[in-house]
Amino acid sequence: MSGSIVDFRSDNTGAAAPEILAALAAANHGTAAGYGDDPLTERLQERMGELFEHKVHVFPVATGTAANALALAGVTPSWGSIYCSREAHIETSECNAAGFMSGGAKLHLVAGEHGRIDPAALEEALENAGKGLAHRSQPAALNIVQATDRGAVYRLDEVRELGAIARLHGLHVHMDGARFANAVTHLRCAPAELTWKAGVDILSFGATKNGGLTADAIVVFKEELVEPLRYQIRRAGHVLSKMRFASAQLLAAIEGGLWLELAGRANEAAARLATGIEALPGLRLAAPVEANMLFVEAAPEVLDGLEAEGILFFRRRRDLARFVCRWDVAGEEVEALLAALRRQTGRRAA
Ligand SMILES: Cc1ncc(COP(=O)(O)O)c(C=O)c1O
Structure with a gap:
């Protein structure tokens, strides 16, 4: 922690984990073939396969936006629609990279609470999608954000239900797992249960927010x-x-379980904060705190006061x-x- 900074802006304002830096230093010897033909990338394929209990192919990329946009482009033709939550990162924060990378796919927003997709709303949207009509873009993919952009976590049965609807309508399922580690930690489940066993075809696996570089x-x-x-990905x-x-x-993140240990620390801090906030009058948690993010409604003056005190956080609205x-x-930041x-x-109550 640097000085007395209290920083709750994002999980990408943090440091890289020392274990990950050590792994980089260890990799920084000798030569290795480029573009993924190297022993570490080969080992990554094997270890990820073990982690997910399934044959997988892993493409390391530099950002979560690239992972999302390219994964979605891989399962969506240029005339396709991607179904996602109104709060989904691909809708609110990625400058329609998925549309760009796929050559024109359209995002179709589906209602739901706390960044989740409501299964009934998804079914209704798909039934009215105009499948087969040349005038309409064609349903191609479902994007599920886990943990959601509101800090909630889909339960396993909820992911399975969405996966089943997607399968019924011929959609591929993409999971935006920028905070997959936080979700797995919360659910205490096997990564396989939350992904391919629940109908997920392709996953953006986040590491940068969770101690990566x-x-x-x-x-x-x-x-x-x-x-x-x-x-x-190449083009x-x-x-x-x-x-x-x-x-x-x-x-370094997955071998030895570091990814879950780091996510556990972030989730625990969020849970401690939530308990403290629930005990304070005039504050309301606007979404369940199940991962490492909290959304708190408060009088604008309370948030003005926090800013004046130099606390760093993201103000979604005045309140x-x-x-x-x-x-x-x-712990001192919390x-x-x-x-x-x-x-x-x-002060406000006085
Ligand atoms: C849910 C979610 N998905 C994807 C991303 C994109 O990650 P990046 O900023 O590395 O492009 C973020 C980043 O905030 C995110 O919160």
């Missing part, structure tokens, strides 16, 4: 999706020439704050935020 990955569970993705400029360094980061717990958030909230809500 610059590496996320696309994990493909269906063999037939691999070949076209090779070309998509998008996302085949890293020195891929061994991205693979080293991902390996809605987002606090994100990093893997390396310090206490400092709660103390500031106590002061500001107390």
Whole structure:
């Protein structure tokens, strides 16, 4: 922690984990073939296969946006529609990269609470999609964000239900797992249960937010999706020439369970913060706190007061704050935020 900074802006404001930096230093010897033909990338394929209990193909990429857009482009033709939550990162925050990478696919927004997709709303949208009508873009993919952009986590049965609807309508299922580690930690489930066993075909596996330096990955569970993705990813400029360094980061995250340990720290800090916030009058948690993010409704003056105190956070609206717990958030930061909230809500009540 640097000085007395109290920083809840995002989970990408944090440091890289020392174990991941050590793995990079260890990879920084000798030569290795470029573009993924190296022993570390080969080992990554094997370890990810073990982790997911399934044959997978892993494409390391530099950002979560690249992972999402390229994964979706791999399962959506240019005339296709991608069904997603109104809150989904691909809709709110990626400048329609999925549309761009796929050559024109359209995002179709589906209602639901706390960044989730409501299964009934999805079914209704798909039934009215105009399948087979040349005038309409054609349903191609479902995007599920796990954990959601509101900090909620789909239960296993909820993912399975969405997966079944997608299958029924011939959609591929993509999971945006920028915070997959936080979701797995919350559910205490096997990664396989939450992905291919629940109908997920392709996953954006986040590592950067969870102690990585610059590496996320696309994990493909269906063999037939691999070949076209090779070309998509290459022409998008996302085949890293020195891929061994991205693979080293991902390996360090998954070997020995570091990814879950780091996500556990972030989730625990968020849970502590949630307990403290629930006890304060005038504050309301706007979404369940199941991963490492909190959305808190408060009077605008309370949030103005926090800003004036120098607390760093993201203001979604004048009366809605987002606090994100990093893997390396310090206990003192949590206490400092709660103390500031106590002061500001107390001042308002006085
Ligand atoms: C849910 C979700 N998906 C994807 C991303 C994209 O990651 P990146 O910023 O690395 O492109 C983010 C980043 O905030 C995110 O929160």
